[in-house]
Amino acid sequence: MIAWLMGIITLILLIFILWRWRSRDARERFEQPKFQFLRSLGVTSQIHHPKSTTRNSQEKKHAKRNS
Amino acid sequence: MNLNQGPSPKPAYGLIRAHTFAAFAGLVLSALFGLAVSIKFHAPGFLGGHAWDTWGRLRYDHTQGILYAWLGNAFIAFLYYAAPFLTGKSITSNRLGWITFWLWNVVAVLGGWSLVLAGSSQPLEWAEFPLIIAAVIELCFFLLILQFGLPFWKCGASELYVSGWYLLGGLTFTFFAYPVGNLLPHILPGAMGAAFSGLWIHDAVGVFITPMATAIFYFVIPAVTKKPIYSHFYSMIGFWLLFLVYPLNGIHHYVYSALPMSAQHASEVASIYQGIDVIIVVTNLLLSIGLATEGAVARDIPLRFVWTSIVLYLIVSIQGATEAVMAFNSFTHFTDFVIGHSHLAMIGFASFAAMGGLAHLWQRLPGVRFNRRAMAWSYWLLVTGLALMVLDLTGAGLVQASLWQQHLPWIESVRASQPYWVFRSVDGFLLLAGFVLYGISFFTGELNRPADIVVVHPDPRTPSERPAGMWIATAYGATFGAGLLFFVVSFLALGVYPAIRLHERMVRTTPPGAQLVLTAQERHGQEIYGRDGCAYCHTEQVRFTPADEWRFGHPTQAWETQGEFPQMWGTRRIGPDLARESGKRPVDWQLAHLYNPRYVVPDSMMPGYRWLFRGDANKPSQDALDVVAYLNTLGRPALQAETTHAGTASLIDARFIASPPQLTNDLEEGRAVYMANCSGCHGADGRANTPGGRSLRPVAFNLAGFRLPPSTVWQALQHGVPGTAMPAWNELPGAEFKAVADYVLSMSSTPELRADEQRASTQTLLLAGQRVFDTHCVRCHGETGGGDGPEAGRYLPRPANFHEIQLSYPGAARVIHDGVPGSGMPAWPLLTPAETQAVTYFMRSFYQGPALPAQPVPAASSATMEEMQ
Numbered sequence: 001m002i003a004w005l006m007g008i009i010t011l012i013l014l015i016f017i018l019w020r021w022r023s024r025d026a027r028e029r030f031e032q033p034k035f036q037f038l039r040s041l042g043v044t045s046q047i048h049h050p051k052s053t054t055r056n057s058q059e060k061k062h063a064k065r066n067s
Numbered sequence: 068m069n070l071n072q073g074p075s076p077k078p079a080y081g082l083i084r085a086h087t088f089a090a091f092a093g094l095v096l097s098a099l100f101g102l103a104v105s106i107k108f109h110a111p112g113f114l115g116g117h118a119w120d121t122w123g124r125l126r127y128d129h130t131q132g133i134l135y136a137w138l139g140n141a142f143i144a145f146l147y148y149a150a151p152f153l154t155g156k157s158i159t160s161n162r163l164g165w166i167t168f169w170l171w172n173v174v175a176v177l178g179g180w181s182l183v184l185a186g187s188s189q190p191l192e193w194a195e196f197p198l199i200i201a202a203v204i205e206l207c208f209f210l211l212i213l214q215f216g217l218p219f220w221k222c223g224a225s226e227l228y229v230s231g232w233y234l235l236g237g238l239t240f241t242f243f244a245y246p247v248g249n250l251l252p253h254i255l256p257g258a259m260g261a262a263f264s265g266l267w268i269h270d271a272v273g274v275f276i277t278p279m280a281t282a283i284f285y286f287v288i289p290a291v292t293k294k295p296i297y298s299h300f301y302s303m304i305g306f307w308l309l310f311l312v313y314p315l316n317g318i319h320h321y322v323y324s325a326l327p328m329s330a331q332h333a334s335e336v337a338s339i340y341q342g343i344d345v346i347i348v349v350t351n352l353l354l355s356i357g358l359a360t361e362g363a364v365a366r367d368i369p370l371r372f373v374w375t376s377i378v379l380y381l382i383v384s385i386q387g388a389t390e391a392v393m394a395f396n397s398f399t400h401f402t403d404f405v406i407g408h409s410h411l412a413m414i415g416f417a418s419f420a421a422m423g424g425l426a427h428l429w430q431r432l433p434g435v436r437f438n439r440r441a442m443a444w445s446y447w448l449l450v451t452g453l454a455l456m457v458l459d460l461t462g463a464g465l466v467q468a469s470l471w472q473q474h475l476p477w478i479e480s481v482r483a484s485q486p487y488w489v490f491r492s493v494d495g496f497l498l499l500a501g502f503v504l505y506g507i508s509f510f511t512g513e514l515n516r517p518a519d520i521v522v523v524h525p526d527p528r529t530p531s532e533r534p535a536g537m538w539i540a541t542a543y544g545a546t547f548g549a550g551l552l553f554f555v556v557s558f559l560a561l562g563v564y565p566a567i568r569l570h571e572r573m574v575r576t577t578p579p580g581a582q583l584v585l586t587a588q589e590r591h592g593q594e595i596y597g598r599d600g601c602a603y604c605h606t607e608q609v610r611f612t613p614a615d616e617w618r619f620g621h622p623t624q625a626w627e628t629q630g631e632f633p634q635m636w637g638t639r640r641i642g643p644d645l646a647r648e649s650g651k652r653p654v655d656w657q658l659a660h661l662y663n664p665r666y667v668v669p670d671s672m673m674p675g676y677r678w679l680f681r682g683d684a685n686k687p688s689q690d691a692l693d694v695v696a697y698l699n700t701l702g703r704p705a706l707q708a709e710t711t712h713a714g715t716a717s718l719i720d721a722r723f724i725a726s727p728p729q730l731t732n733d734l735e736e737g738r739a740v741y742m743a744n745c746s747g748c749h750g751a752d753g754r755a756n757t758p759g760g761r762s763l764r765p766v767a768f769n770l771a772g773f774r775l776p777p778s779t780v781w782q783a784l785q786h787g788v789p790g791t792a793m794p795a796w797n798e799l800p801g802a803e804f805k806a807v808a809d810y811v812l813s814m815s816s817t818p819e820l821r822a823d824e825q826r827a828s829t830q831t832l833l834l835a836g837q838r839v840f841d842t843h844c845v846r847c848h849g850e851t852g853g854g855d856g857p858e859a860g861r862y863l864p865r866p867a868n869f870h871e872i873q874l875s876y877p878g879a880a881r882v883i884h885d886g887v888p889g890s891g892m893p894a895w896p897l898l899t900p901a902e903t904q905a906v907t908y909f910m911r912s913f914y915q916g917p918a919l920p921a922q923p924v925p926a927a928s929s930a931t932m933e934e935m936q
Contacts, residue, residue, distance in 0.1 A: 002315075002329055002330060002332070002333035002560050002561070002564070003329070003332050003333045003335075003336040005560070006312070006315065006333060006336055006337060006340070007336075009311070010311075010340070013307070013311075017304065021300075027300070029226060030226075030299055030300040030303065031295075031298070031299045031300060032226055032299075033226050033227060033228040033229065033299055034228065034229075034289065034295040034296050034299040035295055036226075036228060037152070037153070037228040037230070037289060037295075038289055038293070038294075038295055039523055040152045040153070040155065040522060040523050041152060041289070041290055041293075041523070042521060042523045043289075043293045
């Protein structure tokens with residue numbers, strides 16, 4: 001029974017995450033704290049505009065650099 | 068940049084340094100405790116065998132030291148460094164920090180260590196410090212929440228960087244969970260307490276150590292690489308999943324137990340979830356390092372520690388999830404496989420993370436020294452030592468598991484483990500050297516620049532973020548709320564729910580009149596048993612597995628455990644399970660074993676508890692008697708119930724009682740088996756003249772002095788000898804059983820008297836012997852020497868049957884002169900040597916066994932009947 005409850009809770013969380021993930025604003029907002037943290041460390045060179053710092057753009061950038 | 072106005076916060080250098088130094092001291096001392104524990108596995112008398120340095124107490128101090136003295140201090144030091152970067156605020160108060168420092172290190176750590184060594188502790192895993200110390204640690208967690216929670220509250224951000232979430236979550240959840248493992252097992256009995264104890268066992272690692280270590284990962288990687296982590300979104304999924312499912316793992320330490328099966332299955336499922344969560348976290352972390360850096364791991368040694376920790380985190384989590392799967396668990400649980408897993412977790416994951424974090428901050432601390440070369444060496448020493456140790460313990464665990472599945476005596480697994488345990492100590496020295504070198508690297512090398520650490524002071528809120536309106540919308544509010552919620556969920560699901568179910572089951576199944584409450588003496592024995600760590604080698608739960616049931620008897624039922632405060636089910640078996648110990652061994656055997664286990668079990672690695680005696684196994688103190696009294700309560704309710712409800716049914720499984728073996732002539736193998744299993748009591752020469760043999764009541768049988776028929780030897784080996792300490796050896800493999808039986812038969816030497824020894828003529832010896840026998844022996848041994856005299860029924864073991872036993876003259880003389888202490892046979896010291904010879908001669912005339920070898924014919928003697936009288 002408890003295992004089923006855990007499964008249901010996980011499913012609800014998954015649906016919630018996917019629902020939030022559909023929003024572009026939310027996706028960008030999710031990633032903001034890592035840039036904010038870099039600023040507190042005094043690193044500014046790696047901080048880009050939110051629109052260019054999505055996961056996809058990072059992957060492209062890394063792929064380009066590694067090629 | 069979105070900068071706040073106001074002074075830039077600075078890390079509290081003094082507190083960072085103080086906690087870092089305390090962490091080094093804690094690490095080295097805890098490792099020394101661990102090394103001593105490890106050496107005692109193959110040298111039980113190491114350090115001399117005092118109360119304070121017994122295995123159990125050092126074991127308690129080892130794990131508590133690693134948790135609080137080493138990791139606790141290291142994480143707190145890192146918190147002081149990281150909090151200003153994560154919140155843009157200073158800590159609440161320096162004074163509060165110093166109060167917490169002294170409370171944590173002097174009262175909790177040093178006080179806890181000292182009390183444990185002095186004999187004040189509790190046998191609860193990861194909660195061994197006594198309750199008074201537990202209260203201080205709980206207070207410290209509260210002070211740490213004040214110290215670090217307030218800056219988060221002040222910053223008011225709703226989107227916090229993931230390290231901040233982990234640090235806050237770890238402190239909050241630990242504050243709630245810590246009392247569960249410490250307090251509730253004292254209030255709730257046996258199985259019910261075990262459910263809560265299981266929660267804390269896993270929470271200590273899952274919601275204290277893991278969040279702190281993960282916070283370090285997420286902090287150090289971007290700080291070194293100067294690049295953002297791969298995905299903050301993934302990191303937060305990992306965070307929330309961790310706090311949801313990690314606490315639900317707890318009961319996986321007690322699968323196949325009397326706990327409700329639904330809770331066991333839940334913990335199994337949660338463990339698999341946990342594995343999935345770790346895959347997400349580690350993938351994100353490795354991508355953050357791998358894609359964003361060019362060789363930073365090789366260049367930056369702290370990052371190298373962090374990288375190694377991340378990789379090992381993945382391995383140990385997958386390993387842990389696999390161990391929780393019931394099919395696998397039935398094989399490996401209680402073995403060194405689990406100990407290998409825990410060392411991989413605590414050194415490879417937690418300690419490497421803490422080392423990476425400390426080294427990272429130390430490199431940046433102004434005015435301190437940092438030796439890169441020494442640290443690089445320490446890294447390789449630690450990696451090598453850890454790899455060897457984990458491989459060694461994993462191998463030992465698999466060997467033990469395999470032997471436990473076979474129908475072999477328990478001691479076989481101890482013997483097979485010895486080389487692995489020796490090797491582990493060697494690995495331990497490597498690790499200790501690595502730890503010391505790591506510490507040295509903080510005191511030597513180049514001096515850091517004296518410049519302050521600059522915390523750029525951005526608004527913790529992201530540029531697009533509005534200030535959080537309600538407190539619950541802030542990161543600290545969400546973390547605190549979720550921490551509380553998840554704690555309640557795990558508390559209800561794996562603590563309260565099983566406890567309710569167990570209570571119902573106990574009420575339903577407890578037999579009327581079952582003796583569940585311990586007497587004052589038994590309870591005192593239980594306290595000694597607990598404080599000296601006995602439960603950390605001997606479990607007190609027979610699991611619902613075929614191997615357990617075959618070896619130990621009926622599985623432990625929940626109702627039987629109602630007298631256990633706190634429960635001592637245990638999570639490791641080095642010695643056999645004791646849940647069915649009641650009545651299994653006589654008190655004298657238990658006492659001799661407690662005084663020096665090798666007296667009666669030659670290859671035992673159990674420490675002796677000599678301080679419970681007054682210099683001799685036969686002079687026990689009241690404490691020793693109380694421990695034995697407690698041992699005889701283990702399984703007593705079930706034994707009573709069985710006797711009441713099943714008549715004469717025995718706990719011994721009859722499936723393995725075979726027919727008498729055909730004896731072999733393999734005396735070499737028989738001798739090897741004898742020396743390994745029997746020589747402790749019966750002596751290498753069979754004369755039972757050993758400290759162990761003499762400590763028993765009745766004293767061990769003199770195998771050299773009496774010729775036994777094969778059927779009697781077989782009977783004794785197969786079933787043991789009722790009324791004596793002789794156990795059944797029916798677990799021996801068939802070939803060994805036959806070989807040792809054959810060897811025992813070959814040990815006896817009962818020749819006829821030589822002519823020069825004989826004190827009278829044959830006729831005279833017979834007449835005088837009969838007179839002595841009729842006067843002193845006939846009441847027990849019977850008129851015909853069959854051991855069936857009128858008083859024979861009063862004694863167990865029964866008086867000897869001389870039709871089956873052939874006496875030797877020296878053996879009989881010893882028995883007649885000394886008696887058999889602990890049996891019905893008294894000493895007859897007033898019999899003269901001549902009378903002793905005569906009565907022996909007479910008794911030998913009853914023997915009906917196999918013919919004796921040809922003996923010299925006695926010559927005429929000069930003794931007369933008068934002399935015999």
